[in-house]
Amino acid sequence: MKKSFLSLVLLASSTVVFSAGDSHWGYEGKTGPDNWGNLSPEFATCKLGQQQAPIDIPTKSLGKATAAIKPAYKASAGEIINNGHTIQVALSDAGGANLSGVDYKFLQMHFHAPGEEKVDGKSYPFNAHLVHQSADGKLAVIGVFFKEGTENPVFKEAFAQMPSAEGKVAIKGKIDPSGLLPKSLAYYSYTGSLTTPPCSEGVTFYILKTPMEMSKAQLEQFRKLYPMNARPTFPLNGRKITETN
Ligand SMILES: [Zn+2]
Numbered sequence: 001m002k003k004s005f006l007s008l009v010l011l012a013s014s015t016v017v018f019s020a021g022d023s024h025w026g027y028e029g030k031t032g033p034d035n036w037g038n039l040s041p042e043f044a045t046c047k048l049g050q051q052q053a054p055i056d057i058p059t060k061s062l063g064k065a066t067a068a069i070k071p072a073y074k075a076s077a078g079e080i081i082n083n084g085h086t087i088q089v090a091l092s093d094a095g096g097a098n099l100s101g102v103d104y105k106f107l108q109m110h111f112h113a114p115g116e117e118k119v120d121g122k123s124y125p126f127n128a129h130l131v132h133q134s135a136d137g138k139l140a141v142i143g144v145f146f147k148e149g150t151e152n153p154v155f156k157e158a159f160a161q162m163p164s165a166e167g168k169v170a171i172k173g174k175i176d177p178s179g180l181l182p183k184s185l186a187y188y189s190y191t192g193s194l195t196t197p198p199c200s201e202g203v204t205f206y207i208l209k210t211p212m213e214m215s216k217a218q219l220e221q222f223r224k225l226y227p228m229n230a231r232p233t234f235p236l237n238g239r240k241i242t243e244t245n
Helices: 002-013 033-039 153-161 216-225
Strands: 070-073 078-082 087-091 095-099 102-112 126-134 139-148 167-170 187-193 201-208 212-214
Touching (some): 095 126, 139 216, 153 216
Parallel strands (some): 139 201
Antiparallel strands (some): 070 095, 078 087, 095 102, 102 126, 126 139
16 A cells, blocks of 8 residues: 555656656566566567667777767756665756757756666766657667766765655755766767666667766765666667767
């Protein structure tokens, strides 16, 4: 009873295609990634999809992309949601970014430990996915890798407020996603899916080549809630990856 009530509350607060309230899947055992596609008919794409994310990016002989990422973010109020799978920072008015010539509105950012994408087999301890939506409903994700180093000011604010159990809080003050971007916005781009059920496809990824830093304490702060919330990588199945320098 209690559980379904919480699910309802979370579902009502989730945006677009993110089934934030579904707590019947996880990252281990019978409800882990290998079985997501069997848990519900709505999750079928998780096992049948041919353009799934994340991927391991091979950096040899990639196609050239020409469009630079043009971010236009600003500090915004919003909510920090612990949805049982990750921490999500949903911002109501954070601006957006121009990606491959299309304007996208920033929706939310959330985090994975370890980082979900790999590059030539190398993985990072953490990554942020910044989720955007265009006027016609298309999703684009900017992925930022993090390695251990100096403290990140955005995480300092966000992690201090994140709920330790499923639920959400209104952000005290404002959060600016710009603080998660490295100076160089050179990227690898590929077409993939949501990396959580229902694994819907048609999501364009822009994975930044330059990692950012966060402190060991910040990494541990997140891992205390989510020690492992990365989906394994998927085959390219003929997908072309492009890059900018
Ligand atoms: Zn993600």
